Amino acid sequence: MLRPWRVSGAFRFYSYRPLIRSAQFFDSSRALQTSVPTDRVPLRKQLKQDAKGLKAQKKLRKEAEEASRQKWELTVGVEIHAQLDTETKLFSRQSIPIADEGGFGSPPGTGAATSTSDIPNSNVSLFDLAFPGSQPEFQAATLLPALRAAIALKCQIQPVSRFDRKHYFYQDQPAGYQITQYYEPFARHGYVDLFDYDGIAPEDGDRVRVDIKQVQLEQDTAKSQEYPPSTQLLDFNRVSHPLIEIITMPQIHTPATAAACVRKLQAILQSCGAVTTGMELGGLRADVNVSIRRRGETAELCQYNGVSGLGQRTEIKNLSSFKAVEDAIIAEKNRQIAVLESGGVVEGETRGWTIGSTETRKLRGKEGAVDYRYMPDPDIPPLRIGEDLISQLSGDLPASPDSLVALLVGPEYGLPIDDAKPLIELDDGARLEYYQDVVDILREIQVDSNAQIHATLARMAGNWVLHELGGLLTKTDRAWDADIVPAQSLAHLVDQLQQKRITGSTAKLVLASVFDGDRRPIPQLLEEDGLLLRPLSREEYVALAEAAIALNPQMVEQIRQKNQRGKLGWFVGQMMRTGEKGRVEAPKAEEILRELILEK
Ligand SMILES: Nc1ncnc2c1ncn2[C@@H]1O[C@H](COP(=O)(O)OP(=O)(O)OP(=O)(O)O)[C@@H](O)[C@H]1O
Ligand SMILES: [Mg+2]
Ligand SMILES: [Mg+2]
Numbered sequence: 351m352l353r354p355w356r357v358s359g360a361f362r363f364y365s366y367r368p369l370i371r372s373a374q375f376f377d378s379s380r381a382l383q384t385s386v387p388t389d390r391v392p393l394r395k396q397l398k399q400d401a402k403g404l405k406a407q408k409k410l411r412k413e414a415e416e417a418s419r420q421k422w423e424l425t426v427g428v429e430i431h432a433q434l435d436t437e438t439k440l441f442s443r444q445s446i447p448i449a450d451e452g453g454f455g456s457p458p459g460t461g462a463a464t465s466t467s468d469i470p471n472s473n474v475s476l477f478d479l480a481f482p483g484s485q486p487e488f489q490a491a492t493l494l495p496a497l498r499a500a501i502a503l504k505c506q507i508q509p510v511s512r513f514d515r516k517h518y519f520y521q522d523q524p525a526g527y528q529i530t531q532y533y534e535p536f537a538r539h540g541y542v543d544l545f546d547y548d549g550i551a552p553e554d555g556d557r558v559r560v561d562i563k564q565v566q567l568e569q570d571t572a573k574s575q576e577y578p579p580s581t582q583l584l585d586f587n588r589v590s591h592p593l594i595e596i597i598t599m600p601q602i603h604t605p606a607t608a609a610a611c612v613r614k615l616q617a618i619l620q621s622c623g624a625v626t627t628g629m630e631l632g633g634l635r636a637d638v639n640v641s642i643r644r645r646g647e648t649a650e651l652c653q654y655n656g657v658s659g660l661g662q663r664t665e666i667k668n669l670s671s672f673k674a675v676e677d678a679i680i681a682e683k684n685r686q687i688a689v690l691e692s693g694g695v696v697e698g699e700t701r702g703w704t705i706g707s708t709e710t711r712k713l714r715g716k717e718g719a720v721d722y723r724y725m726p727d728p729d730i731p732p733l734r735i736g737e738d739l740i741s742q743l744s745g746d747l748p749a750s751p752d753s754l755v756a757l758l759v760g761p762e763y764g765l766p767i768d769d770a771k772p773l774i775e776l777d778d779g780a781r782l783e784y785y786q787d788v789v790d791i792l793r794e795i796q797v798d799s800n801a802q803i804h805a806t807l808a809r810m811a812g813n814w815v816l817h818e819l820g821g822l823l824t825k826t827d828r829a830w831d832a833d834i835v836p837a838q839s840l841a842h843l844v845d846q847l848q849q850k851r852i853t854g855s856t857a858k859l860v861l862a863s864v865f866d867g868d869r870r871p872i873p874q875l876l877e878e879d880g881l882l883l884r885p886l887s888r889e890e891y892v893a894l895a896e897a898a899i900a901l902n903p904q905m906v907e908q909i910r911q912k913n914q915r916g917k918l919g920w921f922v923g924q925m926m927r928t929g930e931k932g933r934v935e936a937p938k939a940e941e942i943l944r945e946l947i948l949e950k
């Protein structure tokens with residue numbers, strides 16, 4: 351069940367947190383000032399002691415956490431509500447405007463998304479508002495993204511499914527009931543595999559499979575905005591937007607793995623073009639169900655869909671970030687442990703979570719106290735889904751995030767997993783597309799190169815797309831746009847670098863000027879600005895190295911006595927600064943320094 355956003359309360363902790371931080375800082379510096387005249391503790395020593403104290407505290411916390419983990423087993427099941435990317439609402443022809451920002455790009459499919467800048471209450475039909483006499487008209491096209499999602503989640507699509515009414519009164523639900531699929535959902539028995547690269551908890555090993563009990567189609571509710579103490583505004587644009595609810599089995603046992611599961615589900619839904627936006631824009635919301643039980647004991651009475659021996663669950667509704675999922679589960683687990691350890695009983699209830707908080711808070715009482723009076727919707731006929739449609743959609747499904755990871759870390763691209771993951775996830779797939787453009791151009795330029803060089807080029811391209819270009823975007827606070835640095839330019843830059851015609855630092859300078867709008871072709875730019883590497887002779891390197899050494903003989907001694915090779919970098923930096931721009935190659939400079947400093 352969906353609940354409106356709760357804005358009140360969110361402000362409190364945030365507004366005080368900076369003050370709490372600076373108060374702590376102020377205290378310790380004051381303590382320092384007063385202690386200086388008497389104890390004369392040098393600042394560095396004080397800082398070291400503080401750091402040691404913090405480390406000890408962290409260790410204690412970790413030990414306590416581990417002790418509680420040994421004693422209590424956490425169980426989590428997740429429900430995800432995702433807005434489908436459709437042109438109309440679920441039961442009316444009311445159109446949904448194309449998003450002007452923040453959507454998942456234009457995935458295969460209908461390409462529409464609810465715009466965040468819509469005028470409130472402008473996209474509503476009579477049925478959406480439950481006007482008397484209005485009738486539902488199931489919009490068959492809304493089923494397509496739902497099916498793509500269910501197929502991508504390896505579900506068995508049900509040949510016949512039905513819609514039911516779930517009754518409750520709330521101002522965001524004009525009909526007094528939500529149309530959902532309670533008894534016969536359209537998809538069942540799927541699963542999602544989570545790997546170590548998805549960020550699962552180390553104690554879960556390198557792979558966790560989470561079964562998906564079912565995926566059901568249902569209506570979204572209106573959006574409400576609270577203006578305490580007594581005003582609440584309602585925007586019905588969202589009402590009856592098609593949603594899927596994905597329900598996992600209670601098979602997750604760590605908070606990090608629960609967050610990884612939600613992140614992975616979002617990535618899968620995004621990759622098959624099923625959804626409008628991600629959690630950050632409210633297109634995906636998660637409810638987490640949390641219970642604990644003593645390890646080795648199954649005395650508790652709760653069971654769920656054939657899994658028995660579970661502890662009493664509580665449900666935390668409407669989480670809107672991966673971090674919130676993890677933090678809310680940690681807080682709720684600790685609360686339940688405290689209740690049971692003090693001899694209390696965990697009540698089945700619905701709880702809420704405020705970002706930045708350390709505790710979940712009770713929203714509604716006992717589970718089961720609400721009687722939704724589910725009944726089949728008499729106005730909507732059963733949904734029949736043919737095998738032919740399923741097999742066509744299955745055949746058209748784009749590569750899954752896992753197969754993309756396998757491809758990118760495989761021999762053809764050879765990317766480290768830490769580069770492959772963000773490439774896939776950033777900018778709704780646009781970064782990956784750009785990367786592939788760069789690699790394709792590189793392979794055209796170096797058409798005669800062997801497979802090993804192709805992999806080297808692909809690895810270099812990954813680094814430049816992600817870290818160098820990404821770094822410039824972060825520094826200038828600009829959003830992703832493939833035109834800022836044309837793929838052609840970046841490919842030629844990487845090619846020149848790989849062919850050792852320019853140094854790494856020259857490449858960075860050139861990237862920055864292309865980023866700032868220089869549109870000359872890279873070979874021309876390098877030629878005109880005299881940036882091509884004219885290798886220095888050995889004598890020239892030695893002269894530069896000797897000049898750098900003369901600047902800091904003490905450091906030379908240190909390096910020699912303690913064999914501190916790491917400190918050679920300082921001299922390399924000096925040589926790069928004093929040498930002619932773009933001509934000093936760092937590895938060669940280091941080689942000469944080694945000879946002069948360490949081997950003499
Ligand atoms: N004892 C338990 N501990 C942890 N998770 C549980 C437990 N029992 C059930 N769950 C999880 O709770 C979720 C129940 O979702 P489901 O949609 O079936 O029911 P619901 O929460 O009553 O429905 P809704 O919130 O949509 O009205 C599932 O993800 C399931 O895995
Ligand atoms: Mg549910
Ligand atoms: Mg629920």
